[in-house]
Amino acid sequence: MNLPATALSVRAEPVQQRSAERITSLLDAAAELIDQNGIDGLTTSDVATRSGSSVGVVYRYFPNIQSLLKALAARNLDRFTTRLHELLPASAADALGAMNGVVDAYLELARTEPGFRALRFGDVIDDRFIRENPGATSALSKLFTDLLVTRYELSPSDELAFDIEVLVEIGDALLHRAFRYDAAGDERYIARLREIVADFLSQHSAS
Template structure:
């Protein structure tokens, strides 16, 4: 039998540690994520945790980055399956976030790390600024043009509006307060269609 490549074993171990941290967040909140708790939940040793993550903040940062990666993957799938009407992909983008908040372990409390630090993923950009640039790139690819700073700005404004409203929607209700969710859909959808008019694809 061939031994698994070291890189593959390391990737699997990191996934196990991140999964353990996500479960701990659901059970006891972010403060419940400690090195010893992650080691126990993942059936690893404390030394193994430290081998990959020198401290809890680095582990949470990695989990936040994975959350964003998984979210953006779902966003791109929604864009590809959306009808040609301008901003038709917005609902799928919003629904992906809502579904992850409801079902992705640890996501409701951690999201992209913005609850800990607005620049948790990047030291130079806020998490919402990163999302705005990702969305702008996707819009540019879909409609075959180069997004300018105004488009990035308006996307970031819409994301900030959505972030605040969705935080409130899930603050007291694990499934999300439907009124705040629909207010998010209405306000952000209207803002995007008003400030970034797009043609049919």
């Protein structure tokens, strides 16, 4: 018996690729549901229904909702850093331009990426559970510190690293507030963050 071409294609497709596509489908479904119902309203059965899968398939890749949310948060972080690397070489001539590029990359995701406004990089999940490792804000703080030191020649110091971590925490809070009630982002909070960033850089550039 001759199999249809579509069946042959499916059989020939690498298992790893099919798994990656299934995971993408599950994460896309979860992100859409978070926009619709919030993080607390997310269930495995809803993710299965939205993605056209079974609950068993969801559990095959994600043993619980926490693991699914962490995977989605990791994808958010990856897309953010990818967009950041795309923006900075072309647009940032100085440290202030670079940090404004960071804000712009965040704004783009918050306005276009399903589920991002509620989940962000996952610290909102970590706050609900005991965590053994530093959260995403610590990873981002190190990324920004390395960027400012290596590319824009700010003097490396423990004080600089700590101040950048404080700045990231402030920025996360202000941007979260900017998008809490406004899908486009309340420009008052965004503008104030840019002022804080400029003030921070002026202090460290002068030191």
